[in-house]
Amino acid sequence: xxxxxxxxxxxxxxxxxxxxLDTDTKLFCExxxxxxxxxxxxxxFTRYLHPTKSELGEIDQAALEESMVDREFExxxxxxxxxxxxxxxxxxxxDREAMDxxxxxxxxxxxxxxxxxxxxxxxxxxxxNTTGFQRSMLVANEGEIETSEGxxxxxxxxxxxxxxxxxxxxxxxxxxxLDRLGIPLVEIGTKPDIRSPEQxxxxxxxxxxxxxxxxxxxxxxxxxxxxxxxxxAEGARIELKGVQSLDDIDDIVRNEVRRQVELLDIxxxxxxxxxxxxxxxxxxxxxxxxxxxxxxxxxxxGGEVEAVRLEGFDGLVGRExxxxxxxxxxxxxxxxRHGAGGIFHTDELPAYGVTEDEVADLRDAVDADSEDAVxxxxxxxxxxxxxxxxxxxxxxxxxxxxxxxxxxxxxDATSRYLRPLPGAARMYPETDVPPVRPDPTEVEPxxxxxxxxxxxxxxxxxxxxxxxxxxYGQRWRLFEELVGQGVDPNLAAGTLExxxxxxxxxxxxxxxxxxxxxxxxxxxxxxxxxxxEGVNDLxxxxxxxxxxxxxxxxxxxxxxxxxxxEVREAxxxxxxxxxxxxxxxxxxxxxxxxxxxxxxxxxxxxxxTVSDVLREEIQKRA
Numbered sequence: 318x319x320x321x322x323x324x325x326x327x328x329x330x331x332x333x334x335x336x337x338l339d340t341d342t343k344l345f346c347e348x349x350x351x352x353x354x355x356x357x358x359x360x361x362f363t364r365y366l367h368p369t370k371s372e373l374g375e376i377d378q379a380a381l382e383e384s385m386v387d388r389e390f391e392x393x394x395x396x397x398x399x400x401x402x403x404x405x406x407x408x409x410x411x412d413r414e415a416m417d418x419x420x421x422x423x424x425x426x427x428x429x430x431x432x433x434x435x436x437x438x439x440x441x442x443x444x445x446n447t448t449g450f451q452r453s454m455l456v457a458n459e460g461e462i463e464t465s466e467g468x469x470x471x472x473x474x475x476x477x478x479x480x481x482x483x484x485x486x487x488x489x490x491x492x493x494x495l496d497r498l499g500i501p502l503v504e505i506g507t508k509p510d511i512r513s514p515e516q517x518x519x520x521x522x523x524x525x526x527x528x529x530x531x532x533x534x535x536x537x538x539x540x541x542x543x544x545x546x547x548x549x550a551e552g553a554r555i556e557l558k559g560v561q562s563l564d565d566i567d568d569i570v571r572n573e574v575r576r577q578v579e580l581l582d583i584x585x586x587x588x589x590x591x592x593x594x595x596x597x598x599x600x601x602x603x604x605x606x607x608x609x610x611x612x613x614x615x616x617x618x619g620g621e622v623e624a625v626r627l628e629g630f631d632g633l634v635g636r637e638x639x640x641x642x643x644x645x646x647x648x649x650x651x652x653x654r655h656g657a658g659g660i661f662h663t664d665e666l667p668a669y670g671v672t673e674d675e676v677a678d679l680r681d682a683v684d685a686d687s688e689d690a691v692x693x694x695x696x697x698x699x700x701x702x703x704x705x706x707x708x709x710x711x712x713x714x715x716x717x718x719x720x721x722x723x724x725x726x727x728x729d730a731t732s733r734y735l736r737p738l739p740g741a742a743r744m745y746p747e748t749d750v751p752p753v754r755p756d757p758t759e760v761e762p763x764x765x766x767x768x769x770x771x772x773x774x775x776x777x778x779x780x781x782x783x784x785x786x787x788x789y790g791q792r793w794r795l796f797e798e799l800v801g802q803g804v805d806p807n808l809a810a811g812t813l814e815x816x817x818x819x820x821x822x823x824x825x826x827x828x829x830x831x832x833x834x835x836x837x838x839x840x841x842x843x844x845x846x847x848x849x850e851g852v853n854d855l856x857x858x859x860x861x862x863x864x865x866x867x868x869x870x871x872x873x874x875x876x877x878x879x880x881x882x883e884v885r886e887a888x889x890x891x892x893x894x895x896x897x898x899x900x901x902x903x904x905x906x907x908x909x910x911x912x913x914x915x916x917x918x919x920x921x922x923x924x925x926t927v928s929d930v931l932r933e934e935i936q937k938r939a
Contacts, residue, residue: 321574323513327550330511330570331472332521335542336503336528337479337535340415343499344478345408345452345750346401350535353496355484358393362403364447365389388490390444392481395496402495404447407749411436411454411476415501416753417760418533419456419476422503424762425527426471428460430755434476436747444491445480446498452747453477453504456755462507462523466516470508477502500535503528509546514567514574517545521566529789530765536791545569552577552719556738560726568730572639576732577719579638584718590688592629594712597705600624600693603678609670611658615695622695623705626683627712630690635664639731644715645692648708650734652694657704662692769793777806786814795832804843812839816852820860829863830856837867851876885934892934904935 321328343350365388392403400406411434423430438450445451453475460471479500481493505524511517521543528534534541543560547570555577560569601621604612612622627634634645649659663680667673685691692712694704714720723739724732764772766788773784777800787796787810799809813835821827838855841847847855851871858870865873891913898906911931 319575320571321578323574326574326578328512328570328574329509329548330517331509331546332505332507332511332517332524333544333546334503334505334521334524334528335544336505336525337540338415338418338501338503339533339535340412340418340501342412342414343402344412344415344476344501345410345499346399347409348397348399348402348499350500351397351496352482353395353397353494355393355494357395358494359396360394360398361391362394363389363391364444388444389487390490391487391492392447393484393492393494393496398495402447402498408452408747409750411750411753412501414533415476416456416755418501418531419474419503420755420757420760421531421533421763422505422528423457423460423474424757424760425530425765426457426460426462426474426505426524428457428471428474430457430757431455432754434753434755436750436752437744438747439744441480444493445483446478447481447495451477451480452750453744454753462520462527464516464519464523466513466519467510469510469516469520472506472508474506475504477504509548514570517570518563518567521563525563526766526789530763530769532763532794545573547573547577549574549577551581553721554738555719555721555732556723557732558723558725558735565726565730569726569732572731573724576638576642579636580644580715580719583633583636583638583644583715586633587629587716590629592627592716594709594716595626595628595683597623597625597702597709598683600679600682603675603682604695607670607675608672609675611661611669612671612695615697615701618697620695620697621701622693623701624679624683624691624693625705625709625712626685627690627692628685629688630712631688632664632690633715634662634690634692640729642731642733647715647734648692648711651707651711652704654734654736655703655707656700657694657696660692660694660704660708663690773806773810777810779806779810783807783810783814786810790814792832792835795835799836799839799843802840802843804839808842808849809839812842812852812856816856820853820856825857826860827856829860831863834859834863834867841867841871847871847876889934892931892938896938900938904932907931907935910935 340350342348394403401408420430434454434456436452436454439453440449441451442449454477456474456476458473460474461468462471479497479502481495482497484492484494507520511520525541538561543563543566545557545560545566546554547557548554555573557569557573560566599621600623601616604616604622607613607616616622634648635643637643638647645660645662645664648662652660661669661671663676666676679691679693680686680689683691692705692708694701694708696704721738723735723737725735726732769788770781770785773779773788774781779787787793790813792813796809796813800806817827817830834856838847838852838859842849842852854874855867855870855876858874859865859867870876891910895906895910
């Protein structure tokens with residue numbers, strides 16, 4: 318990957334961190350915040366959404382473009398879904414627990430709380446909210462975090478309702494699940510103080526650590542999302558949405574910088590060629606009888622082929638601007654927004670069943686010469702016309718440089734076009750929810766995870782790695798509870814982190830284990846009812862049948878402790894079976910026989926006891 322001089326390019330970046338809060342109920346109703354399986358849905362209903370004007374009579378451009386794609390939105394409801402979630406009842410008051418958590422976060426980010434929190438409506442017509450808008454409120458502003466490359470300002474913090482979860486695309490539109498809609502969501506926006514990809518990642522990690530320090534944020538895939546705003550001096554501000562992994566943030570920034578650099582180079586080249594973009598025209602006749610499966614399929618269904626001549630674009634439409642993405646891919650993204658499957662262009666043709674003769678005829682049909690490129694769309698007439706118009710518009714924008722826009726993050730750290738940047742016209746006041754006066758004296762700032770790690774090392778004599786695993790893990794409260802009951806800290810920490818990690822790697826369904834399963838297991842070991850060596854077998858049994866208690870699983874698996882006479886008998890049998898090896902190697906046989914002895918006892922005896930007895934038995938025969 319090319320590494321640029323980011324200071325010389327004038328890189329400016331900022332973050333928007335979206336984190337679900339782990340509260341008992343949703344932000345504007347009393348429904349639970351649990352995620353359900355779509356198969357549990359008990360009913361469905363559909364909606365069509367349209368943009369509305371702001372109080373100043375303006376319509377947000379992003380919402381307007383979204384509404385141009387005519388789609389039906391289907392929603393899955395559950396036995397826990399209420400009228401607020403369906404938008405058949407006004408929202409209730411702001412959840413008190415959620416407000417307390419964001420006040421804690423504000424203290425950790427050194428932010429100033431606003432005097433009065435007012436709820437606003439943000440227009441959203443992609444179907445992710447049944448209302449056609451998202452409720453959002455400014456809670457705090459003007460904070461700061463530290464990074465190794467200098468401080469990064471925190472501009473504002475919003476408390477919002479999470480969107481509905483997209484389940485799948487349907488023939489008519491999109492299907493959403495309402496279980497996620499309304500979960501409290503905190504949005505933290507930094508100032509544009511970030512100057513390198515590495516600093517972007519470090520800032521995101523620092524904010525993530527502070528959020529987890531509250532102990533009141535959800536964990537797991539999809540519960541935290543990072544948006545990154547990136548621009549360079551001659552480029553434009555780009556909002557990159559939906560970065561799921563912290564590991565991708567630095568690569569996302571690098572790839573966006575590369576995209577903008579390449580687009581600026583393309584702009585210069587187009588200016589030198591005095592490039593222009595023609596009006597689209599119908600070229601269906603060129604492809605009559607074509608062997609291209611895509612084009613032929615469209616024509617056989619009553620479709621047509623629309624083309625646009627891109628004067629001076631030859632060789633540039635196929636130019637790579639991100640890994641495995643070209644300027645033509647950008648054109649295709651815009652075409653897809655209008656329902657087309659994609660585009661073909663002459664930088665990649667002949668290919669896909671399109672012949673050299675058809676390419677020549679296509680060039681003749683639109684009066685294109687060797688310095689020109691031609692893009693085509695084959696689809697039903699309305700889709701083809703809208704899609705080729707979108708391609709032509711994007712090609713004209715290429716002559717201007719880098720367009721401001723919102724882009725979606727791909728899994729490979731590249732990005733794709735989503736929509737124009739939203740403007741202020743998408744926000745207007747919510748009249749159904751009364752304002753809230755936050756009182757910071759009601760909450761205390763929590764212990765940071767970094768501080769917790771240091772305390773576990775000092776107070777419980779845990780190694781640095783294990784202490785960090787427990788502090789940053791999801792079960793630190795259970796760890797502290799068990800240690801408070803006198804359990805050995807290394808036993809508790811090792812079981813909750815190392816043992817569960819080992820079982821997970823062995824494909825044991827550890828997600829089925831509850832805190833009660835773990836608590837009972839560790840206490841049985843602590844009380845001497847089960848040897849440490851039996852923990853893996855015990856937790857495996859509980860994971861495979863979560864209806865069992867730990868004591869029932871001990872009995873089922875025969876994991877109860879055995880007395881010394883039974884240990885001695887089992888070890889003696891092992892030594893006897895290996896008498897020749899013992900006679901020849903003496904204590905050198907110990908290591909191999911130890912594993913066999915532990916296997917014979919199936920975790921029913923403590924390793925130290927087995928070791929002592931094995932040494933005695935070997936010495937008798939040596």
